[in-house]
Amino acid sequence: MAGTNGVVVVGCGPTGLLLAGDLAQAGVPVTVLEKRPPGISNLTRAFALHARTLEQLDMRGLADELESLGRPMTRLGLFDGLTLDLSGLPTRFPHVLVIPQYEVERVLQRRAREAGAEFRYEAEVTTLTQDASGVTVLGRGMEPLRAAYVVGADGMRSAVREAVGLPFPGRSVIRSVVLADVRLSEDPPDLLTAGTTGDAFALLIPFGDGYHRVVGWHRSHDVPDDAPLDLAEIQEIVRTALGRDYGMRDPRWLSRFHSDERQAPSYRAGRVFLAGDAAHVHSPAGGQGMNTGLQDAANLSWKLAAVLQGRAAPSLLDTYNTERHPVGRTVLRSSGTLIRLAMANRPWTRALRSTLTTLATNFPALRRRALHQVTGLAYSYGPGPLTGKRAPDIPLPGNTRLYEALRRGNFVLLTQGPHEAADRPHLTTSEWGGPTTLLIRPDGYIAWAAKSPSPTKLEEALLAHMGPPDHPTRTS
Template sequence: MEQHVVVAGGGPVGLWLAAELRLGGVAVTVVEMREERDPRSKALTVHPRTLEILASRRAHRPFLRAGTPLPSGHFGMLGTRLDFRALDTPFPYTLALPQARTEELLEERALALGARILRGHRVTGLAEDPQGVTVRVEGPDGPYDLRAAYAVGCDGARSTVRAAAGIGFPGTAAGVVGFLADVTLDSPPPPGFSAFGPAGGLMVAPLPGGLFRLVGITPDDVTTTWPGALSLDELRAKVRAVAGQDFGLHSPVWLSRFGNATRQAERYRRGRVLLAGDAAHQHFPTGGVGMNVGIQDAHNLGWKLAAVIGGRGAGALLDTYHRERHPVGADLLESSRAQTALMTAFSPEGRALRAQLSTLLATLPALNATLAERVSGLAVGYPPADPSAHPLTGTRAPDLPVEGAEGLFALLRADRLLLLDLTGGSLAGPPAPGVAVHTGAPDRPRPAWAGVRAALIRPDGHVAWAGTESDATALAAAARRAVRRAHGVAED
């Protein structure tokens, strides 16, 4: 089999996938049509689960240095914000960080790990055969082919890879068109400013370099007709209508619009072609979740693809990518639609609904925490096929304190499963191929882990198996079976 993967798209999703593949021992070429990184940042937010993913590869510190922690986030632009401070994570906040800087850090890492990045090159098509896939590319010197074991489309909502693979992208067209502007403000509002009323909704956030991001929707923006380019005069009028003033805005560096077209790929995998990020799901950018869910797609896919190519995993392992991530994408679309409804609820009835929900979020901490977990990505789990499996199976493993390590995240690797022996050494012995064993004294800081004597953690940080058998021999046998299942190997 070819030992090479071609990734179409050099945004955050493609770059994280490239790094994961390199850590798994796979050669990777990223084909990116832009000659240089886009200085404009669609995404400004890195969510707690994405920070955990970075931490599980010891890659989080540059991002923390570059960004600004914010203890809350919004849901549908409601007046009561989601409180991240009580979340069970080392990163109980969102990180304000422009996408341009995120991409820069991810590209530096991918290159340092040995990924090849071809800028100014564009994927134009592909052809699959039993031995691999041929990716057709248009470069500065003309067309050429790249041969690979697999191709992954991380090339956005208009994905060439998805179209070439014949994967459907059903959904709904845009009926709401929001506005976005990066401008200078002579009289900026207080930090965290947002406004909502009959004239529309508006949020204002500071950017590096003295700029401010303005994002909003007005009743005129609820339309199926694309309004054309956003002008500075139109922006001023919209901001004044919503906020009562324009904050002395001037000198725009980016004026844009964005719609709520909502679509999802019918399949995330077809043969040797896979999809991740916006190529797999398109939605209104509510709460800044899009880039984060895309990186989480790549984190789920990377270790599986590397394991199959490297012989550690069976081919069936790749089928679990669609099975696990497609429902996450569907939930993302549902959440985005719900938030869009709240963000366009300009009528008296709609504002009453918003007021009721804001009150509930303010007075019911459990509701606030549930939404915060969902928006942050911490609530994502992959239900096991076996209903008798331990309740931890498929859940995200928290950063458990583990004897002999900084924490569980510090033990995770992209190229191996982690067998966590909490018996004090009953599972001692040579680890199976593609498995690392860590033995620590029993530590039960969370009720859900009570009685667990061993656990198998996947490279993406989800629990593949948790064992409670008291007999050491039975526990070791169950662990061996769990390793085979986690690698996609059929039961004997």
């Protein structure tokens, strides 16, 4: 049985893979458990990386590779002709990157393996037992594992969430959504082609291998997930929503699913954490699912590493729930609003949609706020003008920038000139031209800010956020 100085991550999707890679790169022993056989499946639903997620991936040196594998889209169409222009976003990534989830998983899995994460497949978790020093993980197809902490990133039907007794309240927002991978005889007009009539909606997304993923729904086809599905039903839905089916043919995969809105009341139960779809699920509107899970992982990973390596008190882990739970709740509400507006078929709901479209079209501030929320740039973890806010990718001396400096997994201290702070092994320092001294967290958010602080004040801030310079490595 393994010792209690590491982390067990349950689930080999994007959330679990990013978390495992971060922990392994930080030197934390990590084991990934996955109940499926080895291999990356192309039967995935997520196809979009938003700007803030791309920034997080840039902090790990992965964004440029993923950009080369996907296709950027600078305009995001919603309904009633409302289009959000992403080209002016204040980021290195002013677009949505259309890329299949399996490509993201492949890159993240390679990184985690190269960093030393251990993978165990066909291992299905059934029981978790916690005590003061760790968690024992039991399951089918696996030997008992002992770890300091466990993270459930095992999806909507999370065995980890069930094992610790956390409820998953909510409801189905839309039933009998259909998925298919098909070839098209005609090219759609846009990279991402979407349409809605109130009674139906459809979305066409290219795989890049000659196939398109179709996502569709029709109000009259409210049937169970296991009801038979054929190409004719898919074609009918697409023609209703888009006016034509673009010569749809040769399906290689067909499926139904229902879209739920659910959120665990807490993302933590003792030494067990939930992330991604295990913690929250919502409608696919806005393409925020995979993005929210990846940002959960980015928030949690550095905190686990800091606590396990003795650089922070265990109470730091409480901030994962206090910071990420409100974000999950907001995403659930915003995506739910989008899907309900897209499905609107009553006169008053269509009038409301038309009014909101007019407001967003005529008021740039409202449109910008919606755009920053969908892309993840708007979220912050603090009420102050700087503390808790997203740090932009600040240019630094030596022809580098902040997000490159964050690739070491360290805090980054930006000062206006030479400083007298004690050296710390997990701190990267640099001068910059701004008016404020900034301490940036490993996930790219501002931990502390002050104008011209004294050496004493600076040292106090470093001590508060990073612990003493010479800390003992310990397990918690």
